[in-house]
Amino acid sequence: MESLGSIICYVVVALAMIVFSVLAVTTRKILRAATYLLFTLFAAAAVYFMLDYEFLGAVQIAVYAGGIVVLFVFAILLTSKPGDNSEKLTSKSKVLGLIGSIAMLVVSGYALITRCNLFEARPDMEAPTMDRIGETLMGTGAGQYLLPFEAVSVLLLACIIGGVVIARKR
Amino acid sequence: MEITAIYYLIPSLIMFCCGVYGFITRRNMIAMLVSLELMLNAVDVNFVVFNRFLFPEQMEGMFFTLFAIAIAAAETAVAIAIIINIFRSTRNVDVRGLNEMKF
């Protein structure tokens, strides 16, 4: 049995996640879509916090909200004039998209509800400490991630160079 | 009331489906990229939830999410660079205009 506070917290977070993601894809103003995305990302970060992954939540806020969304905003400001609405969707494509995503929802939700044993209470878990995260990330033993870490660092380097080369003015 | 895994999974599924809807209906490439981020994020949430509820003593889901965030950042950066480049040459970010490389 959860405390009332955590239930209220959950409801707010879940509602925020659902509402903002719906708004993010339905709004016609692209800058607003980016803003709603930011809120959704915050909601996701809140989920991480609620599940005791504080480090992950912090990374989510720092990288996603702080980095990616800012990148989005820059791109939007570069490619559209202020007050520039995106095109009106035709009802046909709207309906089709709706049908597609609802079918997706139904199939996956049905699978989730019927197939998975997901109704057990949350087991206890020792929240991962920074020591443990650091060791796991930098260790070379079983279940440790130095190699992916280095690979991601190379990927980021490549992406920096690629971004510069692609976006550079010729 | 017990908040079980399904309570987290359903919102994340809805988020994912929103991403799908946005990706297949929006014409603006940046909006599509936003939808893509939604989907990615929903998957991240799923990883974390499964990790937390099914294998609490391990940390694979969390680390996968960590790397996914890093890769998402890289992907977004490159995608935006491409979009800006396209915008420069066509003054447009409508995805329907980009069929020069078909067949």
Place this chain on the structure above:
Amino acid sequence: MDSTLPLLILTIPLFMFLFLGLLGGKMSHKLAGTLGTLGMGTVLVLAYTTAFTYFFSGSSEFVNAAGERLQAVIFNQTWLAFTDKLVIKLGFLLDPISAMMLVVITTISFMVHLYSLGYMRDHHGVYERGFQRFYAFLSLFSFSMLGLVVATNIFQMYIFWELVGASSYLLIGFYYTKPSAVSASKKAFIVTRFADLGFLIGILILSYYTGTFDFTALTSIPVDGMADVYQVSEQTALNVKGIFDSAAASTFMGASVMTWALVLIFMGGMGKSAMMPLHIWLPDAMEGPTPVSALIHAATMVVAGVYLVARLFPLYLMEESALEIVTVVGAITAFYAAMVACTQIDIKRVLAFSTISQIAFMMVSLGVARPDFHEGLGYMASMFHLFTHAMFKALLFLGAGALIHAIGSNDYTAMHGLRKHMPITHWTFLIGCLAIAGIIPFSGFFSKDEILSSCLGYSWVAYLWMSMVAGLTAFYMFRLYYLIFWWKEHKTPEGHHAPHDQPWTMSLPLIILAAISCVAGFIPFGKFVTWKGESYDFMAHFDWSVASVSLAVAIIAIALATVMYRKENSLPEKFKNALPNLWRWCHHRFYWDELYQFITHKIIFNCVSRPIAWFDRHIIDGTMDSFATMTNKASEFIRPLQSGQIQYYVWIYLIGALLLGGVTLICLL
């Protein structure tokens, strides 16, 4: 005998063909013509040397102790060895008839080469277009014809037979810008090809039952005691004879397999030698340049059929029914062609029908030849006539060529009264006419007399029939002669200068051939060419009654022609009006072409070719086309999927994922 000379005889023309064909365009007209003529002159000398060696050297290789001439295989190389038994060889066979043919072919060919130097250019000395090509083709033809006559086996003969047909096709269609020449060349090729189909089947039947292609082995079969003559072992002869006994036993449609094989082989000969009913190509073949007509369609290629029958004569002797077919076909053709020749206007057509008629004479002569009458006189007569006919018919054609060259038309209506303008042509042409009409002492008299004698030895019906044809021959030749050179004074059209004699390159061959035509009759031919190789002195058996009768017939016919055509008068017109139907039928060649046209166009095309073409176009092509169309349609259908629209791809992907998920769910629950 050393094989160098024979090898050179074959390779020089082939080399000249390749040389002139490949490099002719690079050299001047005059050089190409001279080189071609010199090459042929060399071959002439070599062939004469070979033939004289064969006839006069008395070497044991060529003649045995009893004075019989032998078949000598100079060389015989394996060319294709399919199996142990099925081996095709190329070689050089020297025997009386091939040696004689070497002389005939090289003589006529050289004359034609020389003559063409003058003929193939206009009055201002400008050479015709494709002059070098013409000489290349002439060399090709000479090569093929020489290869044909010296073939050691029937398959080699068939190969060169087709080569001859191909070069004939090329030369008839020499003026390929003229539609009539093109269609004539196609006609000649198709008709002779059709005949060669029979030839090939005949070869296959014959070689299937005998197990050999070899002439030496084949011709030694039928007569006992021949093995020693043709240098085959007794054992081989017996083996082959055994096979023949079994072959003769099996029959098909009332005739033995042997008869069928021989008749089918004769069909090939009918095609090449323009016997009825396969004669229709020869008159049209006159569309080619006149020297070509002289070489190919008068003197050499068209006698290939006669040569073929003569080559296999011992086999034909064994199956007399096949020989009777040869006789009947020859007799009908001879008469038919002579009738038609009486009414033609185009002088080359007259000569063409005359050629058909004379070749039919040779065929009849072979058909009536029997060993029990004057030791196969007909065979010798046929070869003799082949020889003399080649000379005087080439002379007549070259003379006609000179006339056409001078007048610029093929019709005698444009000539008339040319005797004063072109004296050399006139006298040589007259000699040719006298020779073909059979007036003593010109060559035709002797050979034709031999043929009539052997006909008399066979049956009096054949004799009377052929005498009548001989009379017709004299009549139509002198009709032609008078209409060209007498009839009325020549009127030169406005703007033309009067016709005159030709340059020496054209006159010289005429004079040489005329000289040969005068004296060739006195060659003791029986000493050289008889069917068994034994010497035979026909002057000892000379039948003066036959000779005087044929002479009388010829003179009466010439007198008739003189009365009708020497001076312009209305007799021919009256004659024509008295028998309008006969005249019309003869003039239209008894409607043979129309009959073929009807059969091919109306019956074969409509009933066979059209359905087959329809089947081919709609069923076979349709199937293949529909494969292509379906592939096209399918790809057209799939192609829009690659639209370049990312969202479209996502849609497809989404539907696929949903279906997969749905299926998984349904299956797992």
